[in-house]
Amino acid sequence: MYTKGKEWLQNFLVILLILILVFGGQYVLEDMREKAASTYQINIYLHGFITFFFYGGIGVLLGLEHFIREKKKDGKWSLNIAKLVLIGIPSLYFSASILLFYSRLLNNSFLTYPIGILLKNNGSHFLTIFKLIFGYTIITSFYKKKINNVK
Numbered sequence: 001m002y003t004k005g006k007e008w009l010q011n012f013l014v015i016l017l018i019l020i021l022v023f024g025g026q027y028v029l030e031d032m033r034e035k036a037a038s039t040y041q042i043n044i045y046l047h048g049f050i051t052f053f054f055y056g057g058i059g060v061l062l063g064l065e066h067f068i069r070e071k072k073k074d075g076k077w078s079l080n081i082a083k084l085v086l087i088g089i090p091s092l093y094f095s096a097s098i099l100l101f102y103s104r105l106l107n108n109s110f111l112t113y114p115i116g117i118l119l120k121n122n123g124s125h126f127l128t129i130f131k132l133i134f135g136y137t138i139i140t141s142f143y144k145k146k147i148n149n150v151k
Contacts, residue, residue: 010065017061025054048099055128056095059135066140075144088137094118094130 028050036042093100097115118126 014061014064018058021054021057021061025050028054044102045099048096051128052095052131055131056135056138059132059137060139061135062132063136063139067142070143073144075146078143078145080141080143083137083141088134088141091130091134091137094127095134097127097130098124 029047032042032047032050094115097112097118101112101115101119115127118124
């Protein structure tokens with residue numbers, strides 16, 4: 001059971017960490033943009049990894065309360081496979097979309113077609129949302145299953 005003070009502190013810490021990720025990510029990405037503007041070079045893979053880390057991290061923080069509750073329970077750790085397959089894999093696909101779209105491996109492939117649609121008309125904001133969804137899905141897919149001691 002949470003006391004009201006503990007709940008307030010926990011939520012304060014979560015928003016503080018989210019703000020650190022947001023402002024830290026903004027600082028790092030702005031620095032990368034400035035360097036790219038002066039050198040005309042950008043490492044798209046590094047940019048993709050950094051955005052995945054920052055936005056996915058926010059998703060993890062949003063689902064952290066669930067993970068902490070599960071950790072306190074007795075039982076064996078399990079994974080919600082349906083959630084990982086139906087939400088996790090598609091959100092990972094769109095989270096890594098820039099990397100997939102610009103990699104030579106999947107160029108002009110039916111696999112990159114949905115990404116191309118989202119990149120049109122400034123749809124890249126939706127791709128950011130998938131990073132949040134992926135982080136949240138990963139952390140909330142873990143749960144503890146009670147062990148039945150039937151002899």
